[in-house]
Amino acid sequence: MSRNALQWTQKPEMPAGLYVDPRIYTDPEIFAEEKAKIFDKTWMIACHESEVAEPLDYRAYQHPGGHNLIVLRGEDDKIRAFQNICPHRGNRLIYDVAGSIKGSSPSGAPDRITCIFHAWSFDSKGNCVDITRRKAGYQDRLKECDVGLREVRCEVGYGGFVWVNMDDAAMDLAAHLAGALDDLAPMLAEPMEVFHYHRAVVRGNYKMWHDTNSEFYHDYMHYHNRVTGMLKKEYWDREYVAYNHGHAKLTGMTLKYDAYEGQEQRTLAWPGMAPAGWELVDLFPGITYNIRAPAFRLDTSIPLGPNLLYIEFRGLGLKRDTPAERAIRIRDHNSIWGPFGRNLAEDLLGTSGQGTALNDSTEAPYVLHGRLEDGKIHDEMGMRHFLEEWSRRMGRSSSDPLNRGLGLAAE
Amino acid sequence: MSVMTDERVSHGWDLEQAIRTTLYNASRALDSETCMAFLDWCAPEFDYRITAYSPEIRRDMIWLQKDREGMHELLATLSKHNRDRTPIVRHWALQLISPVPDENAVEVVSSLQVYRTAVDGGETQLYAVGRYFDRMDVANDHALITSREVRLETRMLGTGYHIPF
Incomplete structure (x- = not known):
């Protein structure tokens, strides 16, 4: 049954932590505060x-x-x-x-x-x-x-990345990461090299992109992910692990690349992983380590405004790669994650569509983050965990960031 | 200064026409999203790459690489993907044709501009610039693309695009 204007603004029948007020994605005042309280204080x-x-x-x-x-x-x-x-x-x-x-x-x-x-x-x-x-x-x-x-x-660390922090008094990097990258240590031990860099511009909020990286319920959007991942039983066993300071990891799996027409099963491995293995860690407030053997993708967000975002995408191989190995890593990386790949553009399209639809925050009174599936892959706890840290740092509830009650109904 | 005979002039004209015909039809197939027809203008040994140089990491990059079979699969699965459906048009201008010595082949350089036109309202924007570096088999005055490098200057492609340039 469709709803009228009043019904559209009704609060969902679930606790506040399971939905957010869309103004956290669009409000200029909140964005200015995020720069001071989050980005200027974080690694x-x-x-x-x-x-x-x-x-x-x-x-x-x-x-x-x-x-x-x-x-x-x-x-x-x-x-x-x-x-x-x-x-x-x-x-x-x-x-x-x-x-x-x-x-x-x-x-x-x-x-x-x-x-x-x-x-x-x-x-x-x-x-x-x-x-x-x-x-x-x-x-x-x-x-x-x-x-x-x-x-x-x-x-410099955790795979040879150069981390910076504007706050001279901030906790050190290891304390900030709170063990979130510890399980990836065998995968990050060898010297790496960047072979790919591109940026995407999205009319959306940086949290929307982090949301997309932090939930896999959206795999329905990707034909590639459906046939190479969702059709395998072990896909449904993947679990979220939360770490202090807003970081979350999704446990790994092995993908079936040859289920996608025109792709071969991956044979070249990544240190510490099986061929075709997949590991993913989302770090607060906008970094994602994403290793699909044989290639590594790193996302870093550069928000330019509440509803305008640059995302940097890096592809990495091993410094010791032979030319043949490097060519395989590049080909496999770009077949899904390059600007002409079969996966990344779809994620960006989803985030862009969300940014466009929510540009006027009165359009929707709330956005749901409420899937509860015992922490399994379609649970939305990764996003909720991020927003708990966001709320702690901002001193605002993500469900009611302006202390006005929910959306249109309260105004 | 050498003087070209009528026969050589005629042959050069026919060759250029054959190259133009292939470039036109190949582009037209991709522009109109009758993509499988693109392969009609490609040789069996066809090899395709999209490349760009990144000043940020100071490296050449390969953004897409497919052989003919790989390109066939990529184009055949397009309908299964959610994608940006804003239509694009490839504007190319033939710049240089260089015969490959002792082979029925030429190397062809064309400048490339890709425009996108919004479905809602019809606003056109420049999407990308670059060059086509093609190698063509030109036996019997019929040109088939044996390899294509799409060398892009533009590296910001919004959300990205599922159909190769």
Whole structure:
């Protein structure tokens, strides 16, 4: 039976934790608060160490808190992160998305970051090493030691990823992860290399994408997933495991790729996994480790607004791969997860459709997160666990974030 | 400066016409989503790749790679997939035809622009730019594509697309 306007706004007959108010996806005030309370306080992955493979290589990172960062491998081989901003007049220091400061630049000497604006220079540890005509302009009022770059906390690990945190007082990375990646340790032990990078832009909220990665009820959307996964008994045995700080893991399975026309069963393995194995961990607030042997996909979200999202997709192989092995990993990765793959575009279409439909948050009074299946694969506990952490950090209930009661009925 | 004979001019004209006919029909089949007809213009040894360079990771990337059988399966299963149904049109311009010495083959470079037109309202947007690098078998003035590399400059493709360019 269809419903009229009043009925449409009725609260569902289930506890508050099993549905959310869609304003958490659309409200500009909530989004501004998320930047301060979540993204500026949490460990985010900026890039992989293979993207700064050589000393003096750099990689720019658009931090979801609204900061431009530089990840730079120093002459001492240590990877550091800095804000990409000159302490003099606030100019952007590095303009290219990736490169090396090894050679000289039009404005400065080799092995230096030199601001193109007034040629202030910095070494790979963030020390200011030259203020042009310092004595003439500043006399003794300002010295190089007063104007180093802003260094951001940085750790490299869990598969060689470069993690950054804007909060100098935040807990360390291992404490933040709370063991969520421990079971993947055998799969992350060998040096890896990024072979694929692309971004998708979605008119939706970053939590919608994380929701999509955190529930598998939507496998009905994917022909590929239905025939390679859902038709196997072990698919239904997969379980969610929740970890502190909003992270969740889905236990693994072996997929039947040759059930999809034109695909062969995977023969090349991934360390610590069987061929065609699949492991997945979702990390708060927007990172997903997704290993379908023989390839590894990493998702990182960069929200640009409450309803506009960049998602970065990386594909990784092993550094020791032979050319033939690498070719297999690339082919298998892109057959499902590339921009022309048989799976990823469908997930993005679902999230995009949700973002479009909920753009006006009065359109729907709630979004259900209420499937309870003993923590099995179609349970929605991954999303609920994420939102518990979200509510804790935000000091708001995801079911009633503005303390106004539910949706239209309360207004 | 060499002077081309009428015969050579005529042969060159026929060859270019054969190449244009194949490129037109191959594109038309994909544009109109009568995709299996695309393979009518491909040789049995057909090999297809979509590639791009990523400045972010400073590497060449392969985004899709199929042989003829793989392309057949990919196109045959399209109807089973939920997908973005915004129609696209491939605009190509022939740029260079280079004969392959001692073979009935040519290498052909075409610039490529892909436009998408919204079903609701008909607004057209540029979706992607790149180039086709084709190798064609041109025996008997009939051109068949033996390999195609779609080299994309555009790397932001929204949610992605199920039908190859």
